[in-house]
Amino acid sequence: MPDALLGIDTVFFDLDGTLLDESGLPAAVRGACEVIAAGAELAVDDLLASNTRVWADLWPEVYEEWMIGAVDVGALGTEAWRQTLAGCGVRDEDAVRLAVTTHEQLERRAHRVYPDAVAVLDALRERGVRIGLVTNGAAAVQRAKLRAVELESYFDPLIISSEVGVMKPQPGIFEHALVQAGTTPDRAAMVGDHLWHDVEAAQSAGLRGVWIDRRGVEPKAEWPRPNVVVPGLAHLLAR
Structure with a gap:
């Protein structure tokens, strides 16, 4: 031994x-922002900045609940993208669903x-x-x-x-x-x-x-x- x-x-x-x-997870977020930005005529960097702000606000509030299983993971992810898009003036649920689906796919590949x-x-x-x-x-x-x-x-x-x-x-x-x-x-x-x-x-x-x-x-x-x-x-x- x-x-x-x-x-x-x-x-x-x-x-x-x-x-x-x-280390590939940030690229997954950026990739999702690129897909969303292309369809909504938004700047990728603006979406990224909005996403960063949203998680900076959300994560301290949900951290412990996330870790002990007291938060709905899917609902939280959806809400984070909803707020990300709203921060760029987009309030379209189709765009939210696209963001969630795209990010999940890219994140799986990033591991x-x-x-x-x-x-x-x-x-x-x-x-x-x-x-x-x-x-x-x-x-x-x-x-x-x-x-x-x-x-x-x-x-x-x-x-x-x-x-x-x-x-x-x-x-x-x-x-x-x-x-x-x-x-x-x-x-x-x-x-x-x-x-x-x-x-x-x-x-x-x-x-x-x-x-x-x-x-x-x-x-x-x-x-x-x-x-x-x-x-x-x-x-x-x-x-």
Whole structure:
């Protein structure tokens, strides 16, 4: 077993930014704006600016409800596009429906698995390590992502904040994951790209915290201290 996972029988992964490269999501929003703008004779940049303003207002209000499953995801997305268009003077429900449909299609295509992810998951499974997922988000959205990139079958347990009513960085979501996996904190690790939500929160529940630092960030003294820092998933297998 590689040093990073020595003595570990269960590895939990974060999803967004850890297994999934979501750097293409802004392009999906822009692509939707381009389609809408062409039909409504609007400027793409104006639509983008309106969309940014709308989400800046909406997200702080719905963040926690989104994460624990207390918000209608579809209705929220529709309302966001309705407000985006209204901000540019368009109050046409056909345009709203077009925006929602186009954005959903482009967003699905934008989800990409990091190149080393599948090989790492396969290798861990072959070595008898149990693989779990602990992710924040709306279940319908997160499960759709997993199905789209064909990762869903890898994880047992598959823990999504909106399905359990507890979200990272609350230790309770990790405690729930441990029970579902039938293991103990000292035998489990959490791998994620977020120092606070993934690493520090998991450590507070007694798990080993592994930070995926793809950007080579220089840590500050006051930041959490991961048990292990790796520049990519493949380094989890390095001996």
